[in-house]
Amino acid sequence: MSKSSIPCTKQIQYDRQLRLWGDHGQRALESGRVCLIGANALGTEILKSLVLPGLGSFTIIDHQLVTIDDCGSNFFVHPSMIDQSRARVTCELLTQLNPDVHGIYIDKPSIDDLLQQNTFDFSQFNVVITANLSINTLNILARHLWILKIPLLVARTYGFIGTIRLQVFEHYVIEVHSDDTIPDLRLDRPLITFVNYCNSIDFKSLTREEHLHLPSIIILFKTLQLWQEQYNSKNLPQTRLEKDEFRKILDQLLHHSAYDTHDKEKLLENFEEAKRTIPSRLVKTHLPSTIKDLFQDRSCLELSHQTNLFWFVIHAIKLFTENEGQGLLPVRGEVPDMITNTISYIKILKIYQEQATKDCEIVNKYFFDLLQKYNRLPDECIIACDLVETYCKNAAFLRVLRTTAINSENYLIDETESNRSWYTCLHLCDLFYEKFRRYPGEFLSDETQFETDLIDLKQINRKLDSGKDLTSDSKQKFLEELCRYGASELHSIAALIGGCCAQEAIKLITHQYVPIDNTLVYNGIEQSINVFKL
């Protein structure tokens, strides 16, 4: 069959994911810059899952040459590439996946030298990712990025175990994509324009046709007005008794003079919908605790020349809430679908949208006043203009994530969850590496060396436990198992952790969805994942 011309290749290529993070998410991803340190199986799997959806650009830092071991687990190298620069060959194959993505590599100097020279600019990246980086280098890098406030994702696979650790000084989540959002309709604190519109509708003079298509939200509000009048209340019905009375009034409104007796026995669709939606429509409008916390955050209260624009918007919203908003956030301006005709629906939608626009303009004004007060650059203001609207719409869900620094990790905390023990035990392997320049069980010369490695590893454990020697049985087993792995890289574990890590990177780049806080451990033996805070 002949096909007509394709409207936009990019739109089609990314169609399936646009449905997850939208155009603006895609735009953010397309301008995203990622640095990967370590072009091993894990590293290339992470980049693969970022290049395919259309990341802006990536930089691979890796000074190693391709070995035969790489060919066994890394999809982006080939036996014919042995002894070539691993950064170069993987960079070439990865960019082939998606011509829209720009990839560069650095194979000289090594990451250690780069860090020592301190001339390489890591602040150009949205996120830096390490794959199986040794502990010494990681510590230096982590400290460096903490100061630069650049997010760091530390990914690792070790036999059947995989881990991801996120270090981020401050990350803003703009769109949480929560499943359980209650529409922002404010029937208890109604918009004046909405009240006026409702008051203009007189139930008694409605035609049969109009009555049939009265939107459920108006039915609910009319009922509420009558109920409040009857009970001399300004609140929503709360007790069971009050709610029953409310329903009774609703039932009375259902009758219309133009209906015959036959009609009265049937339930009308719009009234049915009104009844069904009582739990989600008749809710108290309040200031969510998440945004309250942000209002009280030091960064919000103490704005300065350096403060991120995020806090300027938060402060502007705070000013709105304290003044015009009368304790509430800007109106979201969205109206859920309801059974009614087009004209009525648009009428209501317009009421909420107009209010949302008005509220947003006020926030915008506060925002610009603040920017001026703190001498922020005018070009920043232009970028920020779009932001305010998105922020206002998502005000109830805005969040800030701050993790601990990797260098402050405390391995002594004894763990209850088994998967957390794996993380601790991996740290012991790192200490082993520091001492012997190889991982326990790696490069075995003979069977007996496995035993000596295990003994050495246990020794390190005892030292760390400050000589208590109270190592549990399970921990003994863990150490034995890790020793058996010998730091081997399994492709299926690399693929899985690669996918998880890329997903976290996308969350960080798009500011959509909430990233992990802050450590993830995957256990391939039991097929389980735990996330915990370090």
Add this chain to the structure above:
Amino acid sequence: MFASSSTSENSNLSINSIGKLPEESSVLVVGAGGIGCELLKSLALCRFGSIGVIDLDTIEVSNLNRQFLFRREHVGQPKASVACDSIRRICPSIHIEPFHGDVLTDPRFDMSFYKQYDLVINALDNVQARQHVNRMCLLCSKPLIDSGSTGYNGQATLIFKGRTQCYDCIEKPKQQRTYAVCTIRNTPSQPIHCIVWAKFLYNQLFGDNEDPNNEDVTPDSDDPENANNELENKTNGHHRVSTRDWIHKEMEEFDPKRIFNKLFFDDIIYLTSMKNLWEKRRQPIPIEYGKACLVKEKNQNGQGDHDESTMPKITDQRIQSISDYVQMFIDSVNDLKQRSDKQREIALTTKEPTFLVWDKNDDADLRFVTASANLRAHIFGINLTSKFDVKSMAGNIIPAVATTNAIVAGITVLQARKILATLPRLSHDHTLTSINHLTNVFISTDRKTGGIIQSIPLEEPNQSCIQCSDLEQPVRVRINMSLFTVSALYERVIRNHLKMNKPDVIIADGSGRILISADDDEDEQMMLKTLDQFKLMNGTILLCEEDYADDTNAALTQNMKIKLMLEHTDTIKDIDDYIIVDGHVIGEIKQSLKRKLPDVDNDDDDDDDNIQHLDDYQNEINIVKKTKRLSTTPNEHNTNTNNNSGAIHMLR
């Protein structure tokens, strides 16, 4: 705890090696899409010895955001072969074989095909194919991993015949929701109703006229709600011409404006005459072509941006005005009419179909459905839907992203290795405990904390599952589906061999379709159709079910169920020929029937011979030979197939 972590490509991990090594095993991957690509890569790098890949599709641009074995230059080529080529380039030593074909219908994929493999992995995107592979794996006793993903969610579940739940043990929510015909044709109330109607309309105008599922879109006066309106129906009888009949007449001079007026004016006027329907509903407002062109109104849906000035969206995501949709309708109808004519021309000289098939990725197809659905929505006062959203609603588009697929595939391959490690034990231990270290895994990567992966213990099979609870072997009949008729199936196989009188014959593909009903008289036309016209395929199981009244006690009825599996072969050229592949199953059925109904069975000696005959043949080659002989010697043929002296006389 660590027993499962036994086999690996790395020497460090294979110390406690037991079970089958990946290098020695063969895996069948069904589907080379998002998860399929990831699976093939992981299986290859985990050094699986031999891999088979089935995929029906060719590569599309929208695959490229995750199906990394394909590039832009591959668009249009078969997925299976391109995927295998890409894998071979990285792992030259691997044995990997592509099969470009439909797992549901391709005769290559019979039981012996599945039996070559140690393990089957589903990486499919639809329920029907999943159910089919599930059935085949149950029949062949092959372990199956069913993997899948939707947006941020995914799963890898294990299916072992008789030990775990099979794919059909839990009823699946219908992937493609069906709507009442009356809602679609008469009383739509949601955008989706209009979209479904528009897709029906497409098929009426340009689709397969022979397809019995091609639904009419004209007002349906049989609407139960319209019961009191009979008089009116009669007076308006002339309106009951279906769109298809009407269009056949119209196609000659083909005037899109006239089609517009018929659909959006005449039909709507007729609908409004069915007064009962509009008692508590808003009556639709018919709109004529001339007037519709002037409607600049935009009727908007509830989500997203609404103020155009702040709407940086792509045109496809925008709601357009009614007049725009009128233009879109006229343009797309013209485009499609042209294409339809061309298609008919092409069909004269090629094997291509004479009709068009709706495709969500085709722009004209999508414009037609978007325009028609929105015009109808306007008439019924329903919110309009953007082209972008129509595409996802009409095309059942499932969001997909590379990250989720990578995670699902990583888990699936690990599961595969664990199963292989367990295989030797499985052969002599048939309990769930032999595999209870394995789990079903569900993932959702958008979660805030924890729970990204959940391991759920395997569950025992559902006792009443139609697919796996009854582990009796089906009677396998080998036929040529494009020659064998329903009538032959009924007379020769069901009545003659299965000795059933007038059973319900249900197509056990999850659709619940009934091929032959015990209660109704057969439609002669229908009986003369060949089996492939019912979209029955290789491996389809028919469930023949009949109740027998007990002569001595009317209150007692015996229920008899026999499974019949259809196997397609092109080698049979005679329309009446068929082969009962494993005759001993019939013998067993007969024995059980004797136990159930001791009275009805006596004078069956010669027929017994007949069955015994088949029973003697241990392998299929002999049976094929016999058929060949039968087909060339009409006498013997007759004795075999027309032997109606039933072994067991059924009570009429």
